[in-house]
Amino acid sequence: MEGMQYFYELFRNLPRGGPGDNQSTRKAFGYLRNLPFEPRILDIGCGPGMQTLQLAKLSNGTIIALDNYQPFLDILMRNAIKEGVEKRIILKNQSMLDMDFNNNSFDVIWSEGALYFMGFQNGFKRCHQLLKKNGYLAVTEAVLLAPSIPEPLQKFWDAGYPDIKDVKSNIALIQNEGFELLAHFTLPKSSWIDNYYSPMEKRIDELKKKYHDNTIALQVFAECEKEIKIYHTYSDYFGYEFFIMQKR
């Protein structure tokens, strides 16, 4: 896609690649019971890895951090070294569409805001194969939070992610794909603002100066600003839901 390098330049400098926060990661992890002492964990679409570091602190396990953008993996490793958890994090630069792990090989699969890149339903199928018996899957996903939504917001989702569903439909999908839902909760609005949109706005201001005469770059930043505005205007109608489930 044209302008992708400006998109990546923006995202390389953000604490996260999507909405989320450490408290929500900890809360979701709290629903996993009777894990082995050293669980084998896969973090799909880990990005710069804020949640990966949390998983390393919450468990004694090894975390395979998978993303197909190497600069995110480099940032993650730099931060892991700072936090002293680097020995338990294995970086894997691979597309989630081509994951080559053995079936039945993970105790936990984690994916905050990323599984939809392989199609949410397809993602569940693949994770079901990769998880050990009774293994856990925890994911966040964009959801509709109101039965009907304003037209401009409908247009936004039709263009960006027509597959977006409400919580009930996602739960039905989870159950149809062989999982038992253990818990779900909506991420707080602060997790959109503090780690995501506020740093993004700040970074866009800097990059708009750097690329003041570059039409393509400015278009990319304008699209991101549009998304931020949509969130501020319509955040009562959609959000991110954490779904925590167990393979059956």
Ligand SMILES: C[S@@+](CC[C@H](N)C(=O)[O-])C[C@H]1O[C@@H](n2cnc3c(N)ncnc32)[C@H](O)[C@@H]1O
């Ligand atoms: C919305 S970000 C979420 C990042 C991180 N989980 C977080 O919550 O901060 C989605 C991530 O998925 C990664 N990604 C997108 N397509 C991918 C693919 N086909 N295979 C692996 N990773 C992919 C992107 O590079 C990005 O880091």
